[in-house]
Amino acid sequence: MELKRVVVTGLGALTPIGNTKDAYWEGLKNGKSGCAPITYFDTEKFKTKFACELKGYDPNDFFDRKEARKLDRFAQYALVSSDEAIADSGLDLEQIDKFRVGVIWGAGIGGLETFQTEVLNFAAGDGTPRFNPFFIPKMIADIAPGNISIKHGFMGPNYTTVSACASSANALIDALNYIRLGHCDVVVTGGSEAAVTIAGMGGFNAMHALSTRNESPETASRPFDATRDGFVLGEGAGALILEEYEHAKARGAKIYAEVAGGGLSSDAYHMTAPHPDGIGVVRVMENCLRDAGVKPEEVDAINTHGTSTPLGDVAELKAISKVFGNHAPNININSTKSMTGHLLGAAGAIEAIASILAMEHGIVPPTINHTEVDENIDPSLNLTLNKAQKRDVRVAMSNTFGFGGHNACVLFKKIS
Structure with a gap:
C-alpha cells in the first residue's frame, strides 16, 4: 500500500x-x-x-x-x-x-x-x-x-x-x-x-x-x-x-515540517551503559534513513542524545562518524540538553521540536558550556559549540536513547 x-x-x-x-x-x-x-x-x-x-x-x-x-x-x-x-x-x-x-x-x-x-x-x-x-x-x-x-x-x-x-x-x-x-x-x-x-x-x-x-x-x-x-x-x-x-x-494549515521517517533498535548490551562502539546507535540511524528514503549525505543537522555522560557522548559520535562517513564533518551536530538538561521521557519531544524550529528559522542552536577538547572525539566534527550557527536545514535528525538499550531516531524534512 x-x-x-x-x-x-x-x-x-x-x-x-x-x-x-x-x-x-x-x-x-x-x-x-x-x-x-x-x-x-x-x-x-x-x-x-x-x-x-x-x-x-x-x-x-x-x-x-x-x-x-x-x-x-x-x-x-x-x-x-x-x-x-x-x-x-x-x-x-x-x-x-x-x-x-x-x-x-x-x-x-x-x-x-x-x-x-x-x-x-x-x-x-x-x-x-x-x-x-x-x-x-x-x-x-x-x-x-x-x-x-x-x-x-x-x-x-x-x-x-x-x-x-x-x-x-x-x-x-x-x-x-x-x-x-x-x-x-x-x-x-x-x-x-x-x-x-x-x-x-x-x-x-x-x-x-x-x-x-x-x-x-x-x-x-x-x-x-x-x-x-x-x-x-x-x-x-x-x-x-x-x-x-x-x-x-x-484546511489550509501551517506546516512546519514533514515527518519523513523513524527508526528503532536495541543495544542488547547493558541496563544503563551504552554499547562502547555504538552498534545499536548505528543501526537506529540507518533504520531511520532507510525508512525516510533519505541518503546520509542529505542530512544537514543532528540533535544528538548528547547527555553529557563520559561514555554516552563518545559512543554516539563514533556511531555518527560510521553512518555518515565523509559527510559527517558537514553536519551541524548539537545537543540541546546542554541548555534544557535531560527531560527523560520528554526529551525526544522537546528535541524534535528544537530540530523543527531550527529548520523553520535557519539557525542551529548551540551546544553550550564547551571549554576543553575531549581527545576521544573526532575533531573534524562540527559540534556547534557555544554559539548558534546559521544554516539552511532541509533535513534534520533527532536521536534519543534510553536505559535498557532503547534507541529511537526521527527524521524531519522541509515540506516540498
Whole structure:
C-alpha cells in the first residue's frame, strides 16, 4: 500500500528555558542555561543540588485548585503543552472527526512525585493505609494521554509509550505510523516528565549518573566536553500535532515540517551503559534513513542524545562518524540538553521540536558550556559549540536513547 505523508502542524513546549514554544526557541538560539539550584526540596544531604526546573510555572494559571490536586505535575505539563500545540495547529475541534484523532504520549516514569508523597505519608503514619483516592490515577503514566483525550473528546488510539528516555520519540514514531497507514487523520503526540523529586534525584545520584558540579550549576550540562561528569535532570513537556498531509492542506494549515521517517533498535548490551562502539546507535540511524528514503549525505543537522555522560557522548559520535562517513564533518551536530538538561521521557519531544524550529528559522542552536577538547572525539566534527550557527536545514535528525538499550531516531524534512 502507498503510505500517506505526515506533517507537523502544531507545537507546544513547557521547558526549563521557556514555558511556550516561542520562549523555548528564544532560549535555544541564545544558548540559555536552564540549570539552577533546586527549589522543590532541601538538597543539603544530596550529592547533586541542582536541576533544570521549570521557571515561573504556576498550576493555578492553567487549572482550578480542585483539578490541580487530581493531577501529578507530569500530567499537568502534558495538558499545558498539548493545549498550546492544538491551538497552534488551528484545528477546528468542532469540525474534525474525533474518532480519527489519537493521543500517543511518552513518559519514562510518570507520577513519581505522587508515588513518593503517598509512600512518605504512609511511612510517617501509624500503619493505617490512608491513601489519596487519586493516588493510582495520578501516578500511572498513561493518565497523561487519557486526560488530553477526555478534555477534547479525541476517540482515536490512546496510550503511553514507556522506553525510558526514548519514550516520547517512540510515541512520535507510533503516531507517524498510525497516520501513514491510514488509521488516523491527526495524532497529538509528545511527552512529559516531572522527576525532579527527592526520589528522582536520590535514585540517579545512587547510580552516579548525575553531574555534581554544584559550584557552577549553569555549566554542569556540558556535552562533548572533556570535563563532563554526568547529566543534569530536567522537567517539562513537549507536544506535536501530527497530521496527514492532504488533511492539513485541505484546511489550509501551517506546516512546519514533514515527518519523513523513524527508526528503532536495541543495544542488547547493558541496563544503563551504552554499547562502547555504538552498534545499536548505528543501526537506529540507518533504520531511520532507510525508512525516510533519505541518503546520509542529505542530512544537514543532528540533535544528538548528547547527555553529557563520559561514555554516552563518545559512543554516539563514533556511531555518527560510521553512518555518515565523509559527510559527517558537514553536519551541524548539537545537543540541546546542554541548555534544557535531560527531560527523560520528554526529551525526544522537546528535541524534535528544537530540530523543527531550527529548520523553520535557519539557525542551529548551540551546544553550550564547551571549554576543553575531549581527545576521544573526532575533531573534524562540527559540534556547534557555544554559539548558534546559521544554516539552511532541509533535513534534520533527532536521536534519543534510553536505559535498557532503547534507541529511537526521527527524521524531519522541509515540506516540498
